[in-house]
Amino acid sequence: MLQELQLSLGIISVLLVVILVYLFFRVYKTQRQIILLGLPLGFLLLAISYFFLGIHLFYPFSGTLSYALMWLRVVTQTGGFLLIAISYLLAGRIKRETKLTIPTISLALVLSVTLAFGLLDISNNPGLSIIYQLNELFVVANLALLSYIIIFLIRNIQLSRNNSTGLISAPVAFTAFWIGQLSYLIWEFIRSDIALVGSQVARVSSLAIFIYIYYLASKEALSDDSGQT
Secondary structure, three states, rough: OOOHHHHHHHHHHHHHHHHHHHHHHHHHHHHHHHHHHHHHHHHHHHHHHHHHHHHHHHOOOOOOHHHHHHHHHHHHHHHHHHHHHHHHHOOOOOEOOOOOOHHHHHHHHHHHHHHHHHHHHOOHHHHHHHHHHHHHHHHHHHHHHHHHHHHHHHHHHHHHHOOOOOOOHHHHHHHHHHHHHHHHHHHHOOHHHHHHHHHHHHHHHHHHHOOOOOOHHHHHHHHHHHHOO
């Protein structure tokens, strides 16, 4: 029962994050600024991480294949949060545009992760099992990155005169991510099924909020265009 619930939540997470990546890429296509690449690529890495998690849950491999899946799941997730944090850190500082196309960037990223997975798998190195001991450190790093993002967004809301629902909802969405990571960290120590499922529910909630934010932003943009005509 628990595994079926995890798989269901995992599938929902992958579907939602893929939709979110598509929506962020649409924004990038209209502005094509380098700084805007961080958000879609960050969420693309999260999508890859959730995909590897789904494979790991559906096929509980043992040995180096399991280690390779775990390494890629953990590293891509932290890498995704890192890219998102960098995007917010550099927001407003870099205005340079890029000619890089979305399919090129996405294909290069996916191929790089696939190559890394293959190399890890064929290396057949038992030392890769250390990822299960390092996992908690990656989760702590995720919590630190998400904390920075949340604080950054809250400060922006305080300084901004535009207190739209979408702007206010962004820190709520990242807080849901933060709660999910904290729940997973709790599970690592006490192995509570409630904490494990709670981490996945929080993740699904966060992704759903992000899609809702995009809907609100699109609706406000259409209203502004209508008001100007």
